[in-house]
Every structure is written in structure tokens, then in C-alpha cells.
Amino acid sequence: MPKKKPLVSSSLPLFSSNILNDGTTAIGAMKDRCLTCTLCKLHETRTNVVFGEGLMCEPKIAFVGEGPGRNEDEQGRPFVGDAGDVLMRWLASIRMTRDQVYICNTVNCRPPKNRTPEEDELEACSTYLHGQLLAVKPKVIVALGATAAKALARSSKAIGELRGQWLQWNDIPLRATYHPAYILRNAAAEEVVLKDFERIALKLETLCIA
């Protein structure tokens, strides 16, 4: 009997469905590949790859951060340090918890001294980022900070210009807001972020999924 064709090839660009014929998940296959990735120079200085985590089947929200910091690099998990505490506070403001959302980053390895990821690093990791978003199919994407906002909106505009409106990524509503680390340095700006989160909650309501 001819071998059954996989529903989805496990080659990187095609993560459009979650279950492969052999029972593994597309995202699991992608994570396995990412854990040994050497596509950019960030692999030379990482302790752990920090792949996305959370609800993988149509979460209401997928958050996209910039890149792992020290705590994330040590633990191999996104947003587990101070910035993660801030993000959880924002989630709580719309009565949601970490296990109800998906959380990932524009790059999966920590940039040295937490510098902004460079173009070649963003480009190398974009297959993983796009693959994760296509596989989990969030109702809404929230870009945290300028790096994620610019990468997903394909814009060079500042975060102050990109936030406060609905954008789109592959037909999925996209909202940009400030990065939790920015709020740790500028507490006054948190009020604006909390308003952004109210808008996000309203959008989820209009999509009849809140």
C-alpha cells in the first residue's frame, strides 16, 4: 500500500496545521528543530533556547515579546522574570491567566547583554515566529514593544505610532503596546497599556469568544 502523505510536511515553512499524520504536533516538530538551531550567531552565547509556550490551540491571545532576558535564558521559558510579572498583571486586568494564552518572542535566544535583536537574527528566527503563530492560530496577536510591533506590522514606525489601533498579521487582528520592561522603567506609561488591554478584551468580546 502506498505510504499516506502527511497532512502537513514537517519542513519549516508549512506549519499551518497542528497534527501531523504520525501523531506529533507541528509545533512540537518546530520546537525540536529550534532547540538545536544554529541559524544565527545568538546560538553561540545562549544557555537555553526559549521557545514559545502556553495554549497551543486557538488561544484568545498570542503575545510576542522581543527576546529572552537573563531569567528566560537560564530557565528556557519566556517571560519568567520581572517583565513576566508585569505581563501577568496586565493579563489579570482582563481576567485572564498565563495558561489561557500563548507567549513567544521575535528571537528565541538571548541577545548578549539584552541588546535589541539585529536584522539578521530577526530574519533567521522569523520562520519560527511565523510558524508558531500559524500553528496555534490565536484570535488576537499582541506585540509587546517596538521590535515585535515592527517585525509583525512590517513597519519602521515607532511603537508610539503603531500602538492605539488595530493592525493585521495574516488576517489576524494585531495590537501593539509597550513592552513590560519599558513599564518597569516608566511606571506612568502603564495606564496606557491597561487601556490597550481593555481594547483587546473588547475585541475578543466582539469576536464572540470572550
Ligand code: URA
Ligand atoms: N522580554 C522579552 O521580550 N521576552 C521575554 O521572554 C522576557 C523578557
